[in-house]
Amino acid sequence: MSSQLPIANPAAVRAAAIRDLGADRWAVAGVVVVNGLAAAAGLVGPWLLGRIIDTIQTGSGNVLSAVDKLAFGALLFTVVQTVLAWWALKIGYRFGERTAARVRERFLQRTLALPPRVADHLPAGDLIARGSTDASLVALTLRSALPEVLVAVVHALFLIVAVLVLDLRLGVCGLVCLLGVGGAVRWYVRRARPVYLAVAATGAELAGVIASNAKGARTIELLGLEDRRTEVGEAGIAESRTARLGALWLRSVLFPWAEIALALPVVGVLLIGGLLYANELVSLGVVVTATVYLRQLVGPLDTLMLWIEQLQGAGASYARVEGLADVPTAEAHARLVQNADGDRIRVENAHFSYTGARDVLRGVDLLVQPGERLAIVGTSGAGKSTLARLLAGLDRPHTGSVTIGGTPVAELPADQLREHVVLITQDHHVFHDTLRDNLLIAKPDATDADLHAALSAVGVTWLDDLPDGLDTVLGVDTDLADANAQQLSLARVVLADPHTLILDEATALLDPKTARQTEQSLAAVLRGRTVIAIAHRLQTAHDADRIAVMEAGRLVELGTHQQLVTADGVYGRLWQTWHTA
Secondary structure (H helix, E strand, O other): OOOOOOOOOHHHHHHHHHHHHHHOHHHHHHHHHHHHHHHHHHHHHHHHHHHHHHHHHHOOOOHHHHHHHHHHHHHHHHHHHHHHHHHHHHHHHHHHHHHHHHHHHHHHHHHHOOOHHHHOOOOHHHHHHHHHHHHHHHHHHHHHHHHHHHHHHHHHHHHHHHHHHHOHHHHHHHHHHOHHHHHHHHHHHHHHHHHHHHHHHHHHHHHHHHHHHHHOHHHHHHHOOHHHHHHHHHHHHHHHHHHHHHHHHHHHHHHHHHHHHHHHHHHHHHHHHHHHHHOOOOOHHHHHHHHHHHHHHHHHHHHHHHHHHHHHHHHHHHHHHHHHHHOOOHHHHOOOOOOOOOOOEEEEEEEEOOOOOOOOEEEEEEEEOOOOEEEEEEOOOOOHHHHHHHHOOOOOOOEEEEEEOOEEHHHOOHHHHHHHEEEEEOOOOOOOOEHHHHHHOOOOOOOHHHHHHHHHHOOOOOHHHOOOHHHOEEOOOEOOOHHHHHHHHHHHHHHHOOOEEEEEOOOOOOOHHHHHHHHHHHHHHOOOOEEEEEOOOHHHHHOOOEEEEEEOOEEEEEEOHHHHHHHOOHHHHHHHHHHHO
């Protein structure tokens, strides 16, 4: 399993952009049409200015009255252009907000659809960066850059067409002078994508380093790893700085080049227009109008230059956000559970390695009957938790198989997997929400009576101490101790009502008395269901129907407590050591 999320290729990004535009096609059409009208209105003013100059130059008729009328017309169309441009931007901004919301919702849906075995192996920083920094940059671009770019593009096209229609020679001259701008943009775009992808990737790696340091701060301090983690952080900062300096170098070349190139069309038209006017081939008004048009063209082109960096960065972020679509989900190759093998969990010749260099599970064979309570014991590093991950579908064996009802557990769709197998570890999460909503995650249609019953089943005695009972906002009104938070996790399991429950240190944070009560409560609630417990307390193993003993990645003993104690093997020695301690 790759430890990095994929990045969408340019074709996939274009297809996604087209879908997003098509989802709100009427707003896009409204932006183009209204802005086209605004650009058309903007062309009238310079044309009327040329008419004013020609009228004054000829001096025929009532010059003052004619100039007043032309000036009033120019003012009127300028106001119309301003109003229409504001309207186009308003439509564009609203379109941007709606589209940004769709992008975020799509990212969230894809994140939640990630198979557990994929999500569990991903660096936290990469997914966090894509959901925060990258999604925010895409949203900002859709909200601000895209409407302004659409307006600028339509305005620029109208101005170029207007110059060509006014005088083809001056129009061609202006377009030839604009080739410098095209060259600058082409040079930048050809180099920008890998640079901005590197900026985003190094930022995600740095975020992962910071997140891991924060999560493991106590471990780092206890083991004296401060210097080593500082070196890792500084290396991440250096890589991020190098990537950002690469992007800065591109900008430092683009903007001066573009600034000079944007001035060339006006200079060229003034020179060529002056020669044509001197030879009486065009009127002075035409030269002035063409010059004003090209001077106005600087505005939208300058807008495009200012936003081009944002668009390149957003394009890289868009590729990272859309990359989640390339992650294969369990549904893509899932098969429904068949009843040929009943609800038995069967492990056959399972081998597994985290790195590929050394197997941590070696040839494990195990059959768990429906309704059986199985304890898995062994010393630290024996492979107990790894076997639990395979049984829960979080990992798949490299060779051999782990099936339930004849279907590989890792190939079950997420919703069906949760109906059959739930893994509970000492890790837990409490949302900053009410206790009620923290429980309803497991069963949205549960009643208050169901919630109280689930809490009671896992031995919760602190509910009456909360200020607002089930409506207490956890993390705001009160903070749960680790032991209480773990009981909350177990209550969710009771509500979810899975067929098979795997407990891996699920009661590790509880004191022995509370842990014993909780295990007894769970046993009463889950009677008739399959329970597989990774037993770190041998008293848990004592109560199980059967005990599987792991050693060095192998299943070395299997039987009841009495059978294994009598056999005086690995389990017997463990029991004797624990019992006499």
